[in-house]
Amino acid sequence: GESVGLHLPTLSVQEGDNSIINCAYSNSASDYFIWYKQESGKGPQFIIDIRSNMDKRQGQRVTVLLNKTVKHLSLQIAATQPGDSAVYFCAENNGNYGQNFVFGPGTRLSVLP
């Protein structure tokens, strides 16, 4: 059925600005996290991952920050471009299912010209 009561958060940023997308995860035992990007009409695609023994990891224009104390994950995108417009999901590996991840509700990023 539908995800009743949940809505898709939206973040609008100006092209060229930095974007920060936040995610609160649920399980303090989770030890591996991934950010996915889903463009319109496509499946989610891997962007960047981080293990729980790290608090920061950088990729090309993207940085993931992990705060285990408050169970918070963020994705920072530098110099946001129109091609960054998509829905972004965080996913946690909660350890109960091994490689089976639990996905967050997603955030829609809209890049304004």
Next chain:
Amino acid sequence: DTAVSQTPKYLVTQMGNDKSIKCEQNLGHDTMYWYKQDSKKFLKIMFSYNNKELIINETVPNRFSPKSPDKAHLNLHINSLELGDSAVYFCASSQAGGLRGYTFGSGTRLTVV
């Protein structure tokens, strides 16, 4: 070559019909999944198969039946379709340990009228 391919991409059908969605992966992964994404973009796991064996079966009506003839294929058969089954269904695969997470197919948009 498409890593995870699912067919059809679009499926429009009447209530009460039976339909199937096919999924194939050429990555040599040992685990495959079916996810349902509703109109609010929420991703919910339905099934997980590891080497043709069912390892996760979430609370899904028994009208939904997965079939895995070999570890490269995971098909989804749906009996007696209902309006609430309308959603986008994603197939995904991963390798043991789930490092770098899943590779998703491009989705099948199912519309029940």
